Amino acid sequence: MDDIVKRGKTKRILDILADYFSVYTDEELAEKLGYTRTSITKWRFYNQVPKKILVEYRDILNKNLLVVNDDKPDVGYNIKEAVYYTPLEIAERLKIPALDLISFIHDGMLKAYNFGDGNYRISEDQLKKFLVEREE
Secondary structure, three states, X not given: OOHHHHHHHHHHHHHXXXXXXXOOOHHHHHHHHOOOHHHHHHHHHHOOOXXXXXXXXXXXXXXXXXXXXXXXXXXXXXXXXXXXEOHHHHHHHHOOOHHHHHHHHHOOOOOXXXXXXXXXXXXXXXXXXXXXXXXX
16 A cells, blocks of 8 residues: 555544544543554554554544545445545646535535545545536
8 A cells, every 4th residue: 555545544543533532632642542642653653553443443433434425435435445535636637626626515416525624535436426427
């Protein structure tokens, strides 16, 4: 797996846990999880959150990975194999305003995962479906 992709996934997991505990520093997150700040730093460095933490907080992580316009993930959803884009990345590729993509998400025309505060990620599969539907 590409190191950048792994780093992004690790960051998302740690951010979800930080949001759940309403903390924003590694020290506070470590305290809530019962680990040291050094442990959190190592997780970030090695891009790997221990399986014990993933299992213990699976429900919280899954709840925060829900689709914006649908209450269930895509059929056959596998976060390890999926490719995700931000609205800005897609807008740059399609040469359209990012706000148009946000509007499509809010209107239910484009499925996206909401990681909080309008931090959307669109799977490659959903982008393809959206483009096929818009084809003339």
